[in-house]
Amino acid sequence: MISSLEYNTERNTLNIPEYGRHIQKLVEHCKTLETKEERNKMAHAIVGVMGNLNPHLRDVADFQHKLWDQLFIIADFDLDVDSPFPKPDREELQARPPKMAYPQKQPRYRFYGNNIQSMINVALGWEKGEKREALTFIIANHMKKSFLNWNKDSVDDAVIFRHLHEMSDGQINLAAKDEDLLESKALIYRNTNTNRSKKRHTGKKNNRNNNNRRRRN
Numbered sequence: 114m115i116s117s118l119e120y121n122t123e124r125n126t127l128n129i130p131e132y133g134r135h136i137q138k139l140v141e142h143c144k145t146l147e148t149k150e151e152r153n154k155m156a157h158a159i160v161g162v163m164g165n166l167n168p169h170l171r172d173v174a175d176f177q178h179k180l181w182d183q184l185f186i187i188a189d190f191d192l193d194v195d196s197p198f199p200k201p202d203r204e205e206l207q208a209r210p211p212k213m214a215y216p217q218k219q220p221r222y223r224f225y226g227n228n229i230q231s232m233i234n235v236a237l238g239w240e241k242g243e244k245r246e247a248l249t250f251i252i253a254n255h256m257k258k259s260f261l262n263w264n265k266d267s268v269d270d271a272v273i274f275r276h277l278h279e280m281s282d283g284q285i286n287l288a289a290k291d292e293d294l295l296e297s298k299a300l301i302y303r304n305t306n307t308n309r310s311k312k313r314h315t316g317k318k319n320n321r322n323n324n325n326r327r328r329r330n
């Protein structure tokens with residue numbers, strides 16, 4: 114009895130741990146079958162069990178293709194069966210993806226973020242007119258909101274106009290326009306209103322709990 118015990122240190126490594134030890138044992142047994150007909154029959158049965166273990170994958174495109182690829186991965190790409198799909202390549206699966214280029218941007222004002230600069234660049238690419246002017250005021254209001262998130266005090270519109278003028282390399286000058294931005298209260302009103310509603314909700318909940326305790330007592 115003691116000699117028949119198996120320890121994890123003596124077992125083969127699970128190539129896909131999500132399927133567990135029993136599926137891997139079935140695949141290893143399938144590899145030992147002599148005839149290809151028997152291996153094909155058992156491989157289809159194993160794929161059926163794998164599909165039952167992951168019913169959520171049935172809504173995924175190429176469900177069967179994914180299961181057959183995982184079958185060969187569990188078998189360590191050493192399974193001689195007739196697959197209805199092209200067999201996966203070990204080198205292709207184990208190849209490392211290329212490194213992604215990380216944007217090394219240093220905005221002049223970090224509290225605005227890189228998205229504001231991207232929006233300004235888009236606005237500069239538009240022809241001068243009403244649409245571009247409307248977009249620039251939208252950007253300015255968003256800049257004012259971002260500024261208030263960084264600094265809770267009120268901010269003068271002239272500061273936003275100056276920052277926008279600098280970030281656009283002098284191509285956008287809203288200071289010359291006779292129009293004001295949205296008030297600070299309007300930009301942070303939603304957050305304040307949300308906090309008030311949360312306080313009211315928690316207050317009502319606490320009152321209910323207190324009433325329930327009184328009734329129990």
